[in-house]
Amino acid sequence: MKRKKTSLTRLNWLVDIVLLFAITPLYFISETGRNPHQILGVVFGIGILYHIALHWRWVVAITKRLFKRQPRQTRINYAVNWLMLLSLTGSIATGLPIATWFVDKGDPSFRGAVQRAYYDMLGLHSTFSYVFLGLVCIHLWLHRKWIIKTSQRYLPSLNLDFAKNFTK
């Protein structure tokens, strides 16, 4: 049983590291180019679904106890997680209609109302994406103890002494 829990923790940690590395280039579209950005965006969305599946028991347990007494920290985590899911869904839902797969900005028909709709959608996409980024920072901060403890466990050669100040 303990062994099963350890391997699940390791899997959670590995998935989180991959997601953390994947999120960064999403905000550097001029460096990555639009097509890799789009592909990464979709893959990232699938990765997040996997991350949620790994924490599904927590989600179900907290949802069932939503109207009962619970620690404030748990309620904050729960709310932040929902806001993250909503903003990421918004980001992907507004990213898809402006994707190069569906819109050719060089096409003569790309003007007037079509062009305005495109830039309105881009504005929404950008807003959702930056709200999501802000929430990711809050999420990381709220889980900093687990992140530092688990990283130290699986990467013992990594010196994380400086980070211990953030866990007090």
Ligand code: HEM
């Ligand atoms: C998964 C989360 C995603 C994040 C965090 C994200 C983030 C961003 C950011 C920060 C920009 C720059 C916005 C600006 O210049 O104002 C951008 C642009 C763009 N995104 Fe995303 N994006 C995501 C997913 C997607 C997806 C799934 C697609 C499409 C399949 C997509 C398509 C685009 C396109 C086409 C642009 C450039 C539009 C242009 O320059 O005309 N994004 N995205």
